[in-house]
Amino acid sequence: MSVLTRDEAQTRAQLIDVQRYTIDLDLTRGADTFDSTTVIGFTTRTAGDTFVEVRPAALRSVTLDGHPLDPAALDDNRLPLTGLTPGPHELRVEAAMAYSHTGEGMHRFTDPTDGETYTYTQLFMEDVQRVFAAFDQPDLKAVFDLTVTAPDGWTVLANGVTEDLGDGTWRAATTPLLSTYLVAVAAGPWHSVRTEHRGLPFGIHCRRSLAPYLDADAEEILDITRACYDRYHEKFEEPYPFDSYDQAFVPEFNAGAMENPGLVTFRDEFIHRSAVTDTERQTRAMVIAHEMAHMWFGDLVTLRWWDDIWLNESFAEYMGYQTLTEATRFTGTWVDFGVARKAWGYDADQRPSTHPVAPDADAVPDTASALLNFDGISYAKGASALRQLVAWLGEKDFLAGINTHFRRHKFANATLADFIASLAHHTDRDVHAWADTWLRTTGVDTLTATVTEHPGQTALTLTRDGSRPHRITVGIYDRDLIDGATLVRRELSEVDLPADGEHSLPGPRPALVVPNDQDLTYAKIRLDPHSEEAALRGLSRVPDPLTRAVLWNCLRDMVRDGELEPLTYLEAARAHLPGERELANVQGVLAFARTQIADHYTTPTERPDALALLTDLCTDLIRRTEDGSDPGLRLTAVRTLIDSAAHADTIRDWYDSGSVPGGPELDPELRWRILGRLCVLGAVDDAVIEAELTQDPSATGRQGAAHCRAALPDPEAKRAAWDAMFTTDELSNYLFTATAQGFWQPEQNDLLHPYVARYFPDAVAVAHRRGPAIADAAGRHAFPAHAIDTHTLTLGESCIADGDPIPALRRRLADQLDDLARALKIRTATAAS
Numbered sequence: 001m002s003v004l005t006r007d008e009a010q011t012r013a014q015l016i017d018v019q020r021y022t023i024d025l026d027l028t029r030g031a032d033t034f035d036s037t038t039v040i041g042f043t044t045r046t047a048g049d050t051f052v053e054v055r056p057a058a059l060r061s062v063t064l065d066g067h068p069l070d071p072a073a074l075d076d077n078r079l080p081l082t083g084l085t086p087g088p089h090e091l092r093v094e095a096a097m098a099y100s101h102t103g104e105g106m107h108r109f110t111d112p113t114d115g116e117t118y119t120y121t122q123l124f125m126e127d128v129q130r131v132f133a134a135f136d137q138p139d140l141k142a143v144f145d146l147t148v149t150a151p152d153g154w155t156v157l158a159n160g161v162t163e164d165l166g167d168g169t170w171r172a173a174t175t176p177l178l179s180t181y182l183v184a185v186a187a188g189p190w191h192s193v194r195t196e197h198r199g200l201p202f203g204i205h206c207r208r209s210l211a212p213y214l215d216a217d218a219e220e221i222l223d224i225t226r227a228c229y230d231r232y233h234e235k236f237e238e239p240y241p242f243d244s245y246d247q248a249f250v251p252e253f254n255a256g257a258m259e260n261p262g263l264v265t266f267r268d269e270f271i272h273r274s275a276v277t278d279t280e281r282q283t284r285a286m287v288i289a290h291e292m293a294h295m296w297f298g299d300l301v302t303l304r305w306w307d308d309i310w311l312n313e314s315f316a317e318y319m320g321y322q323t324l325t326e327a328t329r330f331t332g333t334w335v336d337f338g339v340a341r342k343a344w345g346y347d348a349d350q351r352p353s354t355h356p357v358a359p360d361a362d363a364v365p366d367t368a369s370a371l372l373n374f375d376g377i378s379y380a381k382g383a384s385a386l387r388q389l390v391a392w393l394g395e396k397d398f399l400a401g402i403n404t405h406f407r408r409h410k411f412a413n414a415t416l417a418d419f420i421a422s423l424a425h426h427t428d429r430d431v432h433a434w435a436d437t438w439l440r441t442t443g444v445d446t447l448t449a450t451v452t453e454h455p456g457q458t459a460l461t462l463t464r465d466g467s468r469p470h471r472i473t474v475g476i477y478d479r480d481l482i483d484g485a486t487l488v489r490r491e492l493s494e495v496d497l498p499a500d501g502e503h504s505l506p507g508p509r510p511a512l513v514v515p516n517d518q519d520l521t522y523a524k525i526r527l528d529p530h531s532e533e534a535a536l537r538g539l540s541r542v543p544d545p546l547t548r549a550v551l552w553n554c555l556r557d558m559v560r561d562g563e564l565e566p567l568t569y570l571e572a573a574r575a576h577l578p579g580e581r582e583l584a585n586v587q588g589v590l591a592f593a594r595t596q597i598a599d600h601y602t603t604p605t606e607r608p609d610a611l612a613l614l615t616d617l618c619t620d621l622i623r624r625t626e627d628g629s630d631p632g633l634r635l636t637a638v639r640t641l642i643d644s645a646a647h648a649d650t651i652r653d654w655y656d657s658g659s660v661p662g663g664p665e666l667d668p669e670l671r672w673r674i675l676g677r678l679c680v681l682g683a684v685d686d687a688v689i690e691a692e693l694t695q696d697p698s699a700t701g702r703q704g705a706a707h708c709r710a711a712l713p714d715p716e717a718k719r720a721a722w723d724a725m726f727t728t729d730e731l732s733n734y735l736f737t738a739t740a741q742g743f744w745q746p747e748q749n750d751l752l753h754p755y756v757a758r759y760f761p762d763a764v765a766v767a768h769r770r771g772p773a774i775a776d777a778a779g780r781h782a783f784p785a786h787a788i789d790t791h792t793l794t795l796g797e798s799c800i801a802d803g804d805p806i807p808a809l810r811r812r813l814a815d816q817l818d819d820l821a822r823a824l825k826i827r828t829a830t831a832a833s
Helices: 006-015 208-235 278-294 306-327 333-349 367-371 377-393 395-409 416-424 431-439 529-541 545-560 566-579 583-601 607-624 631-644 649-657 668-680 686-695 699-711 715-726 733-743 746-770 772-780 790-802 807-832
Strands: 016-026 033-044 048-053 058-064 067-069 078-084 087-098 105-110 117-122 143-149 155-158 162-166 169-172 185-188 191-197 200-206 245-250 263-267 301-303 412-414 446-454 457-465 470-479 487-497 502-506 512-514 524-526
Touching: 006 016, 006 048, 058 078, 078 087, 087 105, 117 245, 143 155, 143 185, 155 162, 155 169, 155 200, 191 208, 200 208, 208 245, 208 278, 208 306, 245 278, 263 278, 278 306, 278 333, 278 583, 301 306, 301 395, 306 333, 306 367, 306 377, 306 416, 333 377, 333 545, 333 583, 367 807, 377 395, 377 431, 377 470, 395 412, 395 416, 416 431, 446 470, 446 529, 457 470, 457 487, 487 529, 512 529, 512 545, 524 545, 529 545, 529 566, 545 566, 545 583, 545 807, 566 583, 566 607, 566 807, 583 607, 583 631, 583 807, 607 631, 631 649, 631 668, 649 668, 668 686, 668 699, 686 699, 699 715, 699 733, 715 733, 715 746, 733 772, 746 772, 746 790, 746 807, 772 807, 790 807
Parallel strands: 016 143, 200 245, 245 263, 301 412, 446 524
Antiparallel strands: 016 033, 033 087, 048 078, 058 067, 058 087, 105 117, 117 185, 143 169, 155 185, 162 169, 191 200, 446 457, 457 502, 470 487, 470 512
């Protein structure tokens, strides 16, 4: 498919202005295609040529100003419009469009539980062309009139309030000015919960088979929605700009959610069929807050070109965490951000593929390159930068600048320069210089503390390895005089680096000095040796959970940089997690310990000891929660023990009895989790998988079965899984991912060895055939990440150089190979020590 270049978009925007789309979709034409009729009203400023994008299964007819155009003129996804004269024009395009099973365009899904079918759109970047003809770029905003014909018994949701006209026809209210990628439709026999808030219709929707689970959480979801809506209206002067607010939880959704105006779509795993922790409920609430923030930043004011995607995502990420903290019961959201989400940014920023938060326009020359920037830098690093901006600028001036930005650019498009100009209007600080150092640079600064004792006082020196200014808080801690183990904060000082690097601390040498104590900046930290020892010995006795998150991240970074042995991190987790009171910290530390340290940073000979340590730790946590005092901690420990089990006996007993002794009873998620691990260990066969699928024939059950079958240590099972991923092209995006996640297992190295070399050409081929969504899944989940050796590196580097992977796969491969090289370096350093 031809990608749109920035130069082409600028040329087209100079030539035409688009006023209106009138779109008619017929979803009653069968399981393979739907009919799409689009009428576009646009004006040409001067005489010239341009093109409209459409990707049909069959292009039936095209007329321009009543005159027929030849459908055969369609070149890939571009239909040329030549000889345009100045003035108004009307383009009509009639086509049959293919349904998608990869989460792109118009996705179609049939629920195996009850046979009901659902469709929804995901039109981001350039997938609108899969649904209707469009001048597909974000700065050609228009109003949209939408009519949908749907099967009997279906409900149609859209950006505006929809009206059932009878005979299966639904009409949506005319939208305000929108970018094409923000148009949304979700149609099917939805189960809906509707209400009103401050005169605005609110609705939450899911598949009928998930109705009991949505109903159980409906009040929580709606309470979060109402609280965020009210808080944003306290922060923002511009009122909510659309006529309704629907949230649809849809199947097989690739992202966490999508900020379609008035109709936010979420992955329906957020409707919990099984037990979850409060931290996971907090994550769902954060995504709700994040997407609502987009209604202003992204939808009301939209980027002009994709180099400014950070303006959408970083803002919504920051606002999501901050607003949730201010307006809901989830007051510790920045802890979860610090211990888990922020690491996504740190990791991405240390790879060769790193890029500035706000890259130069020349670095994003087309839509294919833009798609690669939806990563930890645009989200987590960008949100961290905005948090640092608020600390430096002050929240009052920050919000004043935001409101000026909305007022100046509402229902239009804006750039980084526009955003900075709005901020500069309200402060004497040099925000342009701040933007240059924070948003236009790459990499992670490192802040190091050095402590020197002198008679009667202690000298603290803070040094910065990097180029950015940082406003941080430094925590000074002493040991409690009574128990000698608890660390008590002596003071918390605000420091500007590099200007304020030298400090004199009266009194005795502190037990612990923590740079960036409240995690207000984006930087790695290094402790002085005395503080490092204190952290390793007493981390769980630090009073503030956010400080503990900062310290856990410090240890994590040291492991990744080869400065702390992986086993030392595991021992710290074993020592301190039983005393950790913040569940987000427990989950973040266990996730890193299990997935990175045990599976990647330890050698095959060291791995059994790592898994045994994690099993012992989780057994301890399970014992400590037998009284039911902390079900979230208990569930986290049970999950990690299952994933770490090296022997089948204990978890097989749980599976057969249907319960963990003392609870919890096994819900579907835990049953499939245990069965997956039993498959890896070779303790069950396909008959057990089939029996479990009979008991749970849901969509998640099918995914669990695909994962389990791919995990079996059997040559025929591996061959079948490989063919399903890379040959038949029949797997949906979710079934592809489930199969890939089951396939590669460190316990099965010998069996899997022949597939390592096959992976690279087969991944390239399937990415070319099936497109960016499957390419991303193939690069993220189907990569042989367990094969940590120079041979895999050589194969991967050769593939990137000579294998012609599409951009989405190329980026994933580059990142995976960098992670693999880091793991190999850590293993080598550990072996040499």
